[in-house]
Amino acid sequence: MATERTLSIIKPDAVAKNAIGEIISRFEKAGLKVVAAKMLHLSEEQAGGFYAEHKERPFFKDLVGFMTSGPVVVQVLEGDDAIAKNRDLMGATNPKEAAPGTIRADFAETIDANAVHGSDSPASAEREVAYFFNADEIHSR
Ligand code: RTP
Numbered sequence: 001m002a003t004e005r006t007l008s009i010i011k012p013d014a015v016a017k018n019a020i021g022e023i024i025s026r027f028e029k030a031g032l033k034v035v036a037a038k039m040l041h042l043s044e045e046q047a048g049g050f051y052a053e054h055k056e057r058p059f060f061k062d063l064v065g066f067m068t069s070g071p072v073v074v075q076v077l078e079g080d081d082a083i084a085k086n087r088d089l090m091g092a093t094n095p096k097e098a099a100p101g102t103i104r105a106d107f108a109e110t111i112d113a114n115a116v117h118g119s120d121s122p123a124s125a126e127r128e129v130a131y132f133f134n135a136d137e138i139h140s141r
């Protein structure tokens with residue numbers, strides 16, 4: 001298994017629920033290390049650029065509206081198979097379809113307010129990590 005980095009975002013709904021610690025704890029207990037972290041209130045431009053792959057989708061406006069509705073916590077997770085491991089911990093996009101015990105099953109309410117984001121491939125992880133962090137802000141360990 002390769003050591004990977006992935007970009008994780010604790011979305012505005014989970015921050016508002018005071019669930020930052022519980023979510024990060026799940027990453028750590030699964031063997032993922034937080035090697036970079038910051039709290040941000042995204043602008044429309046930042047959120048739209050981050051989710052540019054969905055620009056033409058019908059839910060894009062709602063997605064940007066939600067992601068700019070409050071502060072988020074953005075972090076880089078590092079570990080063996082980090083991209084897939086994080087996606088497994090997150091659960092399905094729609095919390096109604098998320099497996100029991102996953103972050104979205106436990107913290108998300110709707111497909112829009114779904115608690116967390118995680119990179120879905122090595123290429124997107126590389127782009128998304130660089131979108132929020134300079135190399136000197138990442139503390140590999
Ligand atoms: P994310 O990018 O946030 O980690 O979520 P994901 O990979 O599981 O899902 P993705 O297809 O990338 O969609 C990004 C976000 O857009 C919202 N969405 N709404 N109404 C809909 O059909 C719909 N589909 C997606 C979700 O909030 C999703 O997290």
Ligand code: MG
Pocket residue numbers: 118120
């Ligand atoms: Mg996605």
